[in-house]
Amino acid sequence: LDAVPLRGHDAILGELKNNIFTDVVCGRGNCxxxxxxxxxxxxxxxxxxxxxxxxNRNLQKKINCLAISDSYLVVGCVQGVIYILSAQILESVMSVP
Structure with a gap:
């Protein structure tokens, strides 16, 4: 196997760029x-x-991790709180607990 260099580009965030990022996932299916x-x-x-x-969406809780399916973005937060959002528009579907 030949090594391929990984090339990245900055996202266009403007004033929101000074945050501590905790996770990243790539979309699937329609996203x-x-x-x-x-x-x-x-x-x-x-x-x-x-x-x-x-x-963008502000959950107002510390986010630890993300997971994604074809339709949903699952967000793991502090104290075991889990949010399930629509992957297309980040609209809340449900939360546990």
Missing amino acids: TGSTYTSTANGLIFQFDEHRKLRA
Whole structure:
């Protein structure tokens, strides 16, 4: 196998760039072109394939991790709280507990 260099580009965040990012996942299914990131202070960002901010949401809880399916973005927060959001528009579907 030949090694291929990993090349990255900054996302276009403007004033939101000074956050502590905790996780990143790449979209699947209808959201294949999207990338999702989370911050320690509860923000979730959805970027399109051009690195532009498409949607954001403030959960107002420290986010530890993200997981994604074809339709949902699952967000793991402090104290065992889990949010399930629509992967397309970051709308809340449910939370546990």
